[in-house]
Amino acid sequence: MPQSKPVHYDDAGPEVRAVYDDIKATRGIHDVNNYWKHIANHSPTLKRTWETAKEVMASGALDSLVKEMIFVAVSASNGCEYGLRCHTDTARKQGMTDEMLGELLAVVGVASQAKILANGYQIPVDKDY
Amino acid sequence: MPQSKPVHYDDAGPEVRAVYDDIKATRGIHDVNNYWKHIANHSPTLKRTWETAKEVMASGALDSLVKEMIFVAVSASNGCEYGLRCHTDTARKQGMTDEMLGELLAVVGVASQAKILANGYQIPVDKDY
Amino acid sequence: MPQSKPVHYDDAGPEVRAVYDDIKATRGIHDVNNYWKHIANHSPTLKRTWETAKEVMASGALDSLVKEMIFVAVSASNGCEYGLRCHTDTARKQGMTDEMLGELLAVVGVASQAKILANGYQIPVDKDY
Amino acid sequence: MPQSKPVHYDDAGPEVRAVYDDIKATRGIHDVNNYWKHIANHSPTLKRTWETAKEVMASGALDSLVKEMIFVAVSASNGCEYGLRCHTDTARKQGMTDEMLGELLAVVGVASQAKILANGYQIPVDKDY
Amino acid sequence: MPQSKPVHYDDAGPEVRAVYDDIKATRGIHDVNNYWKHIANHSPTLKRTWETAKEVMASGALDSLVKEMIFVAVSASNGCEYGLRCHTDTARKQGMTDEMLGELLAVVGVASQAKILANGYQIPVDKDY
Amino acid sequence: MPQSKPVHYDDAGPEVRAVYDDIKATRGIHDVNNYWKHIANHSPTLKRTWETAKEVMASGALDSLVKEMIFVAVSASNGCEYGLRCHTDTARKQGMTDEMLGELLAVVGVASQAKILANGYQIPVDKDY
Missing domain, CATH: 1.20.1290.10 (AhpD-like)
Structure with missing residues (x-):
């Protein structure tokens, strides 16, 4: 029970979907990996973590x-x-x-x-x- | 008392001096820094650490x-x-x-x-x- | 071989059993989890760790x-x-x-x-x- | 020499000043502490670190x-x-x-x-x- | 201000003094060192830490x-x-x-x-x- | 793909084989364990790590x-x-x-x-x- 569940695109709200879409577009991939799907359990963390990673790793x-x-x-x-x-x-x-x-x-x-x-x-x- | 004392060139044995000489020649400096002078309290550590660093950092x-x-x-x-x-x-x-x-x-x-x-x-x- | 074996209640000595009993009574559970069963390989560690946890986590x-x-x-x-x-x-x-x-x-x-x-x-x- | 120098308000560019102003307004203080003055050596780090801290610590x-x-x-x-x-x-x-x-x-x-x-x-x- | 203040013997309550006395007797020393004087700000921590250390380090x-x-x-x-x-x-x-x-x-x-x-x-x- | 592959004796070059032979002779074993087989992907690391371990752990x-x-x-x-x-x-x-x-x-x-x-x-x- 304590292990977090991944948030899949079809079950995600608009804020999470927007981040997933940006990850896929930026990286040229068809699906995001587990890391993003799990931290999506807290959408402000997903958004902040992705924006930081996108800026810092470029x-x-x-x-x-x-x-x-x-x-x-x-x-x-x-x-x-x-x-x-x-x-x-x-x-x-x-x-x-x-x-x-x-x-x-x-x-x-x-x-x-x-x-x-x-x-x-x-x-x-x-x-x- | 527990703090280690630096080993200065003039007080060092031939094994330690040989390492100091090699550090100075390799790096083009006049004296080795505290790091080497303190780990020289155990000459096998000085020798091994320097040889590894010299090879790895090049x-x-x-x-x-x-x-x-x-x-x-x-x-x-x-x-x-x-x-x-x-x-x-x-x-x-x-x-x-x-x-x-x-x-x-x-x-x-x-x-x-x-x-x-x-x-x-x-x-x-x-x-x- | 190096991996520790759990100490089950039936195989445990009186000191270990007393700790298991206290854990079960304090937490309202039927069996202790792996953590306690493994550290029971050293009964003073089991006793001290449990007493500290019981006091600190309350x-x-x-x-x-x-x-x-x-x-x-x-x-x-x-x-x-x-x-x-x-x-x-x-x-x-x-x-x-x-x-x-x-x-x-x-x-x-x-x-x-x-x-x-x-x-x-x-x-x-x-x-x- | 390797130790970073603090960036004081008077020497800072507009991006750094804007962050300092926001820190001071948010926290009700007259000057920012060393942490912000040193990380201001890289203004994107200052901006991102402050915005994250402001959001996360509230x-x-x-x-x-x-x-x-x-x-x-x-x-x-x-x-x-x-x-x-x-x-x-x-x-x-x-x-x-x-x-x-x-x-x-x-x-x-x-x-x-x-x-x-x-x-x-x-x-x-x-x-x- | 955030740095803790040492608790000196003369200012200590009976629980803290009892631990200090036991440390001094066990170690054969005239005064306890800073470690014990600072953790004495929380007497259950002092007591538990000393009893654990005494048992474990023997x-x-x-x-x-x-x-x-x-x-x-x-x-x-x-x-x-x-x-x-x-x-x-x-x-x-x-x-x-x-x-x-x-x-x-x-x-x-x-x-x-x-x-x-x-x-x-x-x-x-x-x-x- | 990112996980390293072990280097087996039969596929290894002479430098790696020489280290494997020395490990086996020193330890009296028939095969080296995964640790050495994986770090053999970079033979200078294998050689240096083994020589250091052999000297230090004796x-x-x-x-x-x-x-x-x-x-x-x-x-x-x-x-x-x-x-x-x-x-x-x-x-x-x-x-x-x-x-x-x-x-x-x-x-x-x-x-x-x-x-x-x-x-x-x-x-x-x-x-x-």
């Missing part, structure tokens, strides 16, 4: 592939399986190779190691920063 | 600036102040602008939000992944 | 529903699936609506975003705090 | 004090000092007592303990959920 | 030094400065050398790296577990 | 069982299911009893609770540290 000062790879890096760090599945897939479609994924995850590892050692040795920040 | 399939930005993204996500200071600085020196940092942190925010909603609504991974 | 200065919602918020933030299932269920039974869950998760998102930006921009705490 | 299905307490709980869990300072302060101004804060943090503790034990004993979710 | 199936080192490892992983300071100090007093601390933090690093790679490559658990 | 100033238990503690804290399965299994084979696992997880709980309270009450580090 190419800008950083191109879209770099953004997808940052998303993958953060999800590998914080353990979000759903985000990893979707955005590893998207990044691969935009050109991320096995070599690039390998290097990306290695950087995440170095950053995590740095946190552990900086904490563990209680290292003060250098004065010239 | 340009490869991903260029060095992308790697620095991934490092910043992970550190902003996991709350490592030391790493943020050093690698924000390095990324800026390699060309990261305020605009790029703003977009980078926005992507970290979207990825974190995705984790919360995927968890909170207990959203199942889509079948076609 | 209505006090904060009512029980607010406490359940805080539990859900923390579990959505730290990615605990087990806790989310149980406590989303309990919170719903105590009156949490879809609207309330939506707002709750949105607050978790704002708090997480604040952490990322406060870290990423290395923002100093205001002097008047 | 009383709705959950009242404002419950939302502030959820913010405090998540920040205590994920270790965000900046968020804790601001939102503990706000929650106290809205009526949170020492007793309520004590109970709130105890619930965060119980939720964290549940995550550790559910992970550590690799406890399967109960079938009836 | 030598049992694991000796006290191993427990202190596990505490340090978890605090290095989750970024708790306060815990690191206190428990690194205690562990050193019980015999933890620089060599042991170095190895301990290296294990934390390997475990964190494993999490990143297991997540990032979405590695399924082996069937024979 | 008995040294800390014996192997203590190291395995620290690994379990960190994985229970950060929620890595894969690591928990493997290393709980290894620790049990090296002598970890239910009693020891129970005490270990209780220490993780105390350390996590300390982080929450130190954060939540914003407790300053004691001067004598």
Whole structure:
């Protein structure tokens, strides 16, 4: 019972449908994925989350592939399986190779190691920063 | 007392000095920063950490600036102040602008939000992944 | 093999049975759930965890529903699936609506975003705090 | 150098000023705090973050004090000092007592303990959920 | 204002004093440290936290030094400065050398790296577990 | 598609085979587990991760069982299911009893609770540290 139910297009109100339509048009897909269908249980969250994602993930000062790879890096760090599945897939479609994924995850590892050692040795920040 | 003491070059043994020399030569700097001086309290950690960082952070399939930005993204996500200071600085020196940092942190925010909603609504991974 | 086995009532010693009996009486249920059956592999942990939960989750200065919602918020933030299932269920039974869950998760998102930006921009705490 | 500089009202462009004005009007304060001044280094982030916070933190299905307490709980869990300072302060101004804060943090503790034990004993979710 | 104030012995009620007395007697110290003085703002939290810590940190199936080192490892992983300071100090007093601390933090690093790679490559658990 | 595929011995290049051979010889096993087969998609990661793990997890100033238990503690804290399965299994084979696992997880709980309270009450580090 606690697990949320997906909101399908046919059962959705006009606000939710408008967001679904925009997602499908923007991404060139025929149906939205589970993520949007579940957060549609609270339509202000759906609207805000989509508008933020649409603005933030679009190419800008950083191109879209770099953004997808940052998303993958953060999800590998914080353990979000759903985000990893979707955005590893998207990044691969935009050109991320096995070599690039390998290097990306290695950087995440170095950053995590740095946190552990900086904490563990209680290292003060250098004065010239 | 529990806070570690930095190991200065003049007090260091030959193994630690060799790593310091390699860091300085590789990075073109006159002294290593606190991070290396503190982890030098355990010389195998210093050696392994430096060799890994040297290999992982060098340009490869991903260029060095992308790697620095991934490092910043992970550190902003996991709350490592030391790493943020050093690698924000390095990324800026390699060309990261305020605009790029703003977009980078926005992507970290979207990825974190995705984790919360995927968890909170207990959203199942889509079948076609 | 590493996965723990549940301790069923019939196989349990008197200390574990006493805790199970108290859980069932307090909550008005016929059997305890997996959480208690697994942590019963270490009976001092079972006893301490139950006594703490019983005291902490009861209505006090904060009512029980607010406490359940805080539990859900923390579990959505730290990615605990087990806790989310149980406590989303309990919170719903105590009156949490879809609207309330939506707002709750949105607050978790704002708090997480604040952490990322406060870290990423290395923002100093205001002097008047 | 890597630490961001605050953007003061007098140096800000019209987009940033409009957000500052709205924050001051909404909250009834004379100056915005460091958080907004630093994220103003990327004006789309300032605008989006403020609009989200304004919408999400307002009383709705959950009242404002419950939302502030959820913010405090998540920040205590994920270790965000900046968020804790601001939102503990706000929650106290809205009526949170020492007793309520004590109970709130105890619930965060119980939720964290549940995550550790559910992970550590690799406890399967109960079938009836 | 939001920062909590320490509760000093002379200002404390009988419940808080009883806990302080027990901490001092158990640890053989003349005054309790800030941790206990601050959580004393909510006396049930003080009592429960101390009783749990006293029971859990005492030598049992694991000796006290191993427990202190596990505490340090978890605090290095989750970024708790306060815990690191206190428990690194205690562990050193019980015999933890620089060599042991170095190895301990290296294990934390390997475990964190494993999490990143297991997540990032979405590695399924082996069937024979 | 985004999920990585395991690299089997027969399909692997000489660099990957050399690592697999070393893992099998060091651990006295007939096949490597999924972890190594998946990270073999990026052979420098496989090589570096194995060499680090081999060096770090071997008995040294800390014996192997203590190291395995620290690994379990960190994985229970950060929620890595894969690591928990493997290393709980290894620790049990090296002598970890239910009693020891129970005490270990209780220490993780105390350390996590300390982080929450130190954060939540914003407790300053004691001067004598």
